[in-house]
Amino acid sequence: MKITLPFTLEARESVKIGDVLELTGDIYTARDAAHGRIQEAVEKGEPLPIDLKGKTIFYCGPCPAGPGRVIGPLGPTTSARMDPYMEMMFQQGMAACIGKGDRAPYVAELCRKYKGVYLLGVGGAAALCANSVKEVEELAYPDLGTESIKRYYVEGFKVVVGIDTQGRSIQEVNIPKYRRC
Amino acid sequence: MFAMRIINTQEVIPVIRKLCIQACQHLSANVTNALKDARTQEESPLCQEILELLIENAEYADKNNLACCQDTGMTLIFMEIGQEVCWEGQPLSEAVDEGVRQGYRDGYLRKSVVADPIRRTNTGDNTPAVLYTEIVPGDQVTITVLPKGAGSENMCHVSMLTPADGTAGIKKAVLEAVDRAGGKPCPPLVIGIGLGGTMDKAAVLSKKALRRDIGERNKVPHLAELEKELLEEINKTGIGALGMGGTVTALDVHIEGYPTHIACLPLAITFQCHAYRHAQAVL
Structure with missing residues (x-):
């Protein structure tokens, strides 16, 4: 299914766990350190480095770009480390996030409450994944190196819906189907 | 002299x-072949698709000198x-x-x-x-x-089991760790296990176990047997590639053993993602 970003409420409500999506548009990288700084800014009432309203956040720290490339290999990092920041990010307007791996049970509930979706990138397919990124702009926290906030313009960026707006998670539904112990 | x-x-x-x-940049043929075998064995269509992408990615990275x-x-x-x-x-x-x-x-x-x-x-x-x-x-x-990589490293686990726990205790601890980790360490995994010695010795052995090729068994027959049994049981958990639900959760289990104290059964588990990377040279 092709999705043009920003990820509208209507589009978010139309996808369900297990759907394979191809995203086109802007996504924004933020992982551990950037989330920590955003949280701090929110607590102190300081302006945020980017407006999070309607944004799709990508938990990602890329490799540096080699000659002739806009960006190096990149892919999702383990999302569970961002669980504690999830409600704050939704409150700031985040629409969706991309990462890998299962999350704490309360994240599914937050996705239902804020009508947000959690998308699974293909962890470890970093060389191919970089090909979907057509444009890169560093927006904030350049001192964090690979962890800075960057805007990627992506075309046909492949993800799987991990948690949908009804709060269903792919792991909870799919793993029991194949479990034999 | x-x-x-x-x-x-x-x-x-x-x-x-x-x-x-x-x-x-260059995953060995041993790893890409293991991923191809996994794709053949996998029953979930979604995980088959993921494995196919991982194989394609490994080939693309190799050809283009990319991580x-x-x-x-x-x-x-x-x-x-x-x-x-x-x-x-x-x-x-x-x-x-x-x-x-x-x-x-x-x-x-x-x-x-x-x-x-x-x-x-x-x-x-x-x-x-x-x-x-x-x-x-x-x-x-x-x-x-x-x-x-850290996604898998963060799932590592040490248990100071007791002699009474034995093989059953080892299996229980490993399977619990695999279930707890779910999709976070980027399965299909290679699991390195250090058994024996002291806490620190077992931890280092669990890393050394990751130097072995996929499919290469421990030379001690009962440890080789335990590797096979664990692999089979891990693949019954249903976790699958990247935790999306499937029948291949691990590519292999490698155990390294060492003598230990009469009172001890240290067990260290290192999770290794499907990018099973290591390279060796002799000076």
Whole structure:
């Protein structure tokens, strides 16, 4: 299914766990350190480095770009480390996030409450994944190196819906189907 | 009286540089073949699709000299140093770090190391490495570079089991750790297990277990048997590729054993993602 970003409420409500999506548009990288700084800014009432309203956040720290490339290999990092920041990010307007791996049970509930979706990138397919990124702009926290906030313009960026707006998670539904112990 | 072999530590720099790049950019045929076998065995269509992408990614990274995964890890280096070797030049650990520095710079690999676990400022060059040296017979130096990603590292686990726990206790602890980890460590996994020794010894053995090829069994028959049984049981958990639900959760289980205390049964589990990267050279 092709999705043009920003990820509208209507589009978010139309996808369900297990759907394979191809995203086109802007996504924004933020992982551990950037989330920590955003949280701090929110607590102190300081302006945020980017407006999070309607944004799709990508938990990602890329490799540096080699000659002739806009960006190096990149892919999702383990999302569970961002669980504690999830409600704050939704409150700031985040629409969706991309990462890998299962999350704490309360994240599914937050996705239902804020009508947000959690998308699974293909962890470890970093060389191919970089090909979907057509444009890169560093927006904030350049001192964090690979962890800075960057805007990627992506075309046909492949993800799987991990948690949908009804709060269903792919792991909870799919793993029991194949479990034999 | 026998002659010592004198090696200048400078000689390890280009070797480590090259091994870092090789390990991160070029998955071995052993690994890509294991992923192809996994695709054949996998019953979930979604996981089949994921495995297909991972195979395609490995081939693309190999052909284009790109890191196959963006997490090019903290660099674990094992050096088995023949006792007839005598080093000259700068300190060995500095030469090792220089090799890592050059490899991560020239291979366009990610710099993922922070200088202090609490203050967390990136060192900017992926140094220092985690270096393990061991003195062995002979006059050669075997260097293994193992870039260790953190998604899988964060799932590692140590259990100080008791003798009464035995094989059943080992299996229970491993399966619980695999279930707890779910999709976070990027399955299909290679699980390294250290059994015996002390807590620290078991932990290092669980890393050393990751130098082995997929499919290569422990030479001790009952440990080889336990590897096979664990692999079978792990693949019944239903976790599947990247935790999306499927029948292949691990590519292999490697156990390394060591004598232990009459009161102890230390068990260390290292999770390794499907980017099963390691490269070796002999000086």
